[in-house]
Amino acid sequence: MVLGEGLPKIAVPNVGTSEEEILASSKKIAAAKPDIMEWRIDYYEAGIKDNEKLIATAKKIRETVGELPVLVTFRTKNEGGVLELGEDEYLDLVQTVIVNRLGDAVDVELFHDEKRVKEIVAQAHNYNVVVIMSNHDFEKVPAKDVIEFRLKKMAELGADVPKLACMPHSADDVLTLLSATNDVHKELANPIITMAMADLGKVSRVAGQVFGSCLSFGAVGKVSAPGQLSIEDLRNAEQYLELH
Numbered sequence: 607m608v609l610g611e612g613l614p615k616i617a618v619p620n621v622g623t624s625e626e627e628i629l630a631s632s633k634k635i636a637a638a639k640p641d642i643m644e645w646r647i648d649y650y651e652a653g654i655k656d657n658e659k660l661i662a663t664a665k666k667i668r669e670t671v672g673e674l675p676v677l678v679t680f681r682t683k684n685e686g687g688v689l690e691l692g693e694d695e696y697l698d699l700v701q702t703v704i705v706n707r708l709g710d711a712v713d714v715e716l717f718h719d720e721k722r723v724k725e726i727v728a729q730a731h732n733y734n735v736v737v738i739m740s741n742h743d744f745e746k747v748p749a750k751d752v753i754e755f756r757l758k759k760m761a762e763l764g765a766d767v768p769k770l771a772c773m774p775h776s777a778d779d780v781l782t783l784l785s786a787t788n789d790v791h792k793e794l795a796n797p798i799i800t801m802a803m804a805d806l807g808k809v810s811r812v813a814g815q816v817f818g819s820c821l822s823f824g825a826v827g828k829v830s831a832p833g834q835l836s837i838e839d840l841r842n843a844e845q846y847l848e849l850h
């Protein structure tokens with residue numbers, strides 16, 4: 607699976623809250639054949655409190671999904687996640703994900719201690735874990751130059767794939783996100799992921815091939831953010847818009 611070639615790839619979030627739910631969702635998600643499953647570990651409180659449990663669940667997920675690439679994400683509360691963690695706890699958790707190779711890729715949020723973020727990126731690469739670096743604004747769409755600055759900053763910090771999600775309040779906001787995406791896509795060698803959320807932003811979730819976003823999140827059952835389409839609708843919409 608190569609990000610940035612052909613149709614945007616499809617990731618499906620797994621938002622199970624217990625091991626049982628997580629494994630049941632893993633089975634359903636694998637059956638829907640996305641390109642990636644995103645395991646949102648901020649939904650799994652028992653695993654966040656107990657590393658051994660988290661590691662054991664990750665092994666069972668691997669047995670359930672086979673070769674399907676897994677992205678492990680702890681989304682902090684500030685950026686739209688479920689559980690509250692302190693700064694050090696968050697960064698330590700991301701390192702636990704990496705050194706135990708709980709997935710093939712890890713989400714690292716941009717806005718944390720820069721020195722540690724850089725160390726984490728280097729460590730991920732030593733463990734052959736792909737770094738998707740992220741930033742989420744659930745309030746608004748930042749100014750175009752701010753979006754561009756953040757995506758480029760992520761690449762500078764060593765991210766393999768910069769990602770930004772934001773909340774539009776108008777069609778102009780969606781255009782701002784799409785225009786920033788188009789410009790950064792032309793400038794950076796890295797594949798990037800962007801989306802505007804909620805109903806207004808849906809167009810940005812299906813038009814990635816046109817504007818330069820390499821992956822979109824679609825749901826099997828529960829969504830993990832507003833505006834996500836079902837995997838079937840997302841796949842169809844991407845195919846309608848395919849560039850030949």
Ligand SMILES: O=C1C[C@@](O)(C(=O)O)C[C@@H](O)[C@@H]1O
Nearest residue numbers: 619679740771803823830831
């Ligand atoms: O970063 C993202 C994007 C997302 O917020 C979305 O809007 O689809 C969904 C999250 O699960 C994922 O980690």
